[in-house]
Amino acid sequence: MQPPKMVTIIGLGSLLSERSSRVTFPNLKNFRLAVVKGHRRVFAHTPSVFVQRGITDEETLQMASLSAEPNEGGKFMATAFEVEDEGMDAFIEREEEFDLRMVPYEELDGSAGGLGMLCCCSSDDAYIERWGAERFHRLYTEMGIRTIWDWPIDSGLRPCATYLRHCALAAEKLGPACHDSFLDETFLCCRRLTIRQYLALHPEVLTTLPPESLRERYGG
Numbered sequence: 001m002q003p004p005k006m007v008t009i010i011g012l013g014s015l016l017s018e019r020s021s022r023v024t025f026p027n028l029k030n031f032r033l034a035v036v037k038g039h040r041r042v043f044a045h046t047p048s049v050f051v052q053r054g055i056t057d058e059e060t061l062q063m064a065s066l067s068a069e070p071n072e073g074g075k076f077m078a079t080a081f082e083v084e085d086e087g088m089d090a091f092i093e094r095e096e097e098f099d100l101r102m103v104p105y106e107e108l109d110g111s112a113g114g115l116g117m118l119c120c121c122s123s124d125d126a127y128i129e130r131w132g133a134e135r136f137h138r139l140y141t142e143m144g145i146r147t148i149w150d151w152p153i154d155s156g157l158r159p160c161a162t163y164l165r166h167c168a169l170a171a172e173k174l175g176p177a178c179h180d181s182f183l184d185e186t187f188l189c190c191r192r193l194t195i196r197q198y199l200a201l202h203p204e205v206l207t208t209l210p211p212e213s214l215r216e217r218y219g220g
Helices: 018-024 048-052 089-094 124-131 133-139 161-173 176-184 195-201
Strands: 006-011 029-045 062-084 099-107 112-120 186-188
Touching (some): 006 029, 006 099, 018 089, 029 176, 062 099, 062 161, 186 195
Parallel strands (some): 006 112, 029 186
Antiparallel strands (some): 029 099, 099 112
16 A cells, blocks of 8 residues: 655644644644745735634724735745645635645755645635635625635735734744744735734734634634
């Protein structure tokens, strides 16, 4: 019998947390830090799951999640780990709105790590082509989300506070270099404001606890 094929997953947001990663991949191997170049990390889209869990604020547009988008000169520190290819269905379902691309990454020592699967920006049209208009209507339109990906840079879209706190705490637990990367190499939808600058304006994000039912899931 051939050994199972392994796939490298690159974590840029909630998958900075090993605990969160193991919810989807209980048998993941070699959880570690890595570097992705040629992309930047942005809070620029609105997933249905945040509305379903009751952690968005539609009035202030605190609804956004993270993705990576191509950016010349961009880079950020992420996590990387290996999983068996046959266990990918749950991950694809969990990350339904993304374009899951295989991109190059580096190990922390600068050596080439190979290719890893990264949650990249997509489009509403691509979502509908893959999953169907009925699913888009049910999970987005009926939930009050007019678009997943078509948010203008001047829309005022802001990070979902519960999710941002979770990612920031997870990055902090991975050490100063990862924490600084998350703060300084992650951008809002406007592509100008960094998370460090945003949290300086909104320090309450880090001190406001998630709902009790979600404190373990979004505990960093």
